[in-house]
Amino acid sequence: MKLLTEEIKKAMPPLYSGEETYISNKIFVCKFFNPVGAGTWYVCEGSRTEHDCDDWQFFGLVDLGMGQEWGYFNLSELESLRLPLGLSIERDIHFENEPASKYLDEKYWEQA
Numbered sequence: 374m375k376l377l378t379e380e381i382k383k384a385m386p387p388l389y390s391g392e393e394t395y396i397s398n399k400i401f402v403c404k405f406f407n408p409v410g411a412g413t414w415y416v417c418e419g420s421r422t423e424h425d426c427d428d429w430q431f432f433g434l435v436d437l438g439m440g441q442e443w444g445y446f447n448l449s450e451l452e453s454l455r456l457p458l459g460l461s462i463e464r465d466i467h468f469e470n471e472p473a474s475k476y477l478d479e480k481y482w483e484q485a
Contacts, residue, residue: 375425376405376464382442388420388432397474398442401433409456411438414446415476422447426462435478442445 385402401415419431429448434441451462 374463374464377403378453382419382429382465385416385419388430391418395470397477401425401471401473401476402469404471405451405462406465407454407456408463409458409459412436412462414451414462415471415473417473418442425449434473436478480482 380460381403389460399417401417403416405414406412406414414431414438415435416431418433418434419429421428422428430445432443432445433446434443435446436442454462456462
């Protein structure tokens with residue numbers, strides 16, 4: 374499965390474009406996940422990397438099963454992960470334009 378389609382690339386706001394947007398008001402444009410265990414990456418912004426035009430850097434919410442964290446991650450990192458049974462990270466093909474507030478866990482709201 375292709376993790377990043379041309380359609381998603383066109384719809385994705387560039388990195389740093391939402392700096393003035395409160396975190397719970399950000400919109401996730403795509404979701405990547407581990408089909409055999411913990412690991413979900415929600416993307417709200419992304420841009421091609423400067424050093425490799427085929428790679429993308431994303432900003433979003435990451436949940437690896439030990440709590441949620443906002444941060445940066447690269448497409449190449451997701452593509453390089455090798456999972457059991459020969460599987461790899463997948464993209465939720467039914468996911469689009471969901472508000473971040475819908476996915477923030479209780480721990481986040483206690484810290485905010």
